[in-house]
Amino acid sequence: KLNKLTKSNIKASVLNVITPTKATFDGMNVSCYKSDILAVNGFDERMQYGGEDREVGERMMNNGVKFLQIRYSAICVHLHHDRPYKNTEAEVLNQQIRATTKREKAKWTVFGINKN
Numbered sequence: 629k630l631n632k633l634t635k636s637n638i639k640a641s642v643l644n645v646i647t648p649t650k651a652t653f654d655g656m657n658v659s660c661y662k663s664d665i666l667a668v669n670g671f672d673e674r675m676q677y678g679g680e681d682r683e684v685g686e687r688m689m690n691n692g693v694k695f696l697q698i699r700y701s702a703i704c705v706h707l708h709h710d711r712p713y714k715n716t717e718a719e720v721l722n723q724q725i726r727a728t729t730k731r732e733k734a735k736w737t738v739f740g741i742n743k744n
Contacts, residue, residue, distance in 0.1 A: 631643055641701070651694075651697035653681060667691055670741040671737075683725060
């Protein structure tokens with residue numbers, strides 16, 4: 629964990645390449661081109677807390693977007709906070725939506741930005 633705060637760009641680049649984690653689209657520290665998120669119609673608005681970032685990222689990957697691993701190049705600090713909005717019913721729905729996205733290799737949601 630101490631390697632995550634290195635000053636060395638070379639060391640960070642090497643660690644980004646050899647890390648066993650995959651480059652994914654998780655809400656904790658991500659960015660993307662506006663055109664890439666519009667191409668998949670943004671977030672699926674049926675989803676509540678828990679996985680909505682992963683699901684839109686999966687659609688972007690299905691649409692050909694390649695994510696970069698910058699785990700050791702960008703500092704991410706997460707402060708603990710309660711999640712009173714987290715609930716089992718929403719989690720089950722979110723898992724069903726993500727499973728459908730994976731199974732169908734979906735690139736678009738009709739429940740996103742464009743409602744036409």
